[in-house]
Structure formats: C-alpha cells, structure tokens
Amino acid sequence: MLKRTLIGAAAVLAMAAPALAQPECMTENDLYNWTSPNAKTVILESNRGRKVVLRLVGACPELAFHENLAFGTPGSTRLSCISAGDTLTTLTVGGGRHTCAVASVEPFTPGHDYKHEGREGD
Secondary structure (H helix, E strand, O other), X not given: OHHHHHHHHHHHHHHHHHHHOOOOOOEHHHEEEEEEEEOOEEEEEEXXXXXXXXXXXXXXXXXXXXXXXXXXXXXXXXXXXXXXXXXXXXXXXXXXXEXXXXXEEEEOOXXXXXXXXXXXXX
16 A cells, blocks of 8 residues: 555656746746856846746857847747747847747756857767
8 A cells, every 4th residue: 555655656746847847937028137158048037036048049149249138929928938939139239130049948057057068069
C-alpha cells in the first residue's frame, strides 16, 4: 500500500514539475529593464523585479548597443505575454533598427552564465 502511495505521489509531482518551470508572463507594459549578455539572448526584467530569458532565432546584430526594444505580437496587444514567434525590434536614437524573432521564453536562473552561451564551438 505504501509503495502505491509513493508511486502516486511521484506521478503527481512529475506532472506538476513542467508547470513549475514555466516562465512568468511578461508583457511589453511590464518591462522595466533589459540586458543582452550575448547576440542570441535577451533578459527582460519586469516592474516587479522578476526576470525571463528570451532566446532568439539566430543572432540579433549589435543587440547590446541598441537603446530601445519594441515587440511585435501578431493579433495581440501590449497586454499579451511575450512568447515564441513574436518579433523583437531594436531601435537606436540615430534611426537604426533590426528585427529578430523570439525562439523561446524561459525562466531566468540567477547565477547562470548567459554571457558565454551561443558562441561558436559551444
């Protein structure tokens, strides 16, 4: 009987684990700050201090040198969660812009070395 209870508890925990790993919903209106540790990653911070990691499809040129971000979420509003398939457009004061696609939105892991991810030969 104890074995069945343990197996049942393990099954419930296994089903709940993916739900725990979901990133927080980040909307464009929630954005407070952002950083780009490398050309394929953007870390967004909300007004509440929570963070998510955007993985981009390929490299987004000179991402670290751009001053503003805008998001394109087809069929949605600025209140929709930023998600895979959205576009990220970088803007500079001089008028330069690049548009990159969001591959995934992941939970932020404090202490993780995002700067050295995505390099050639990794």
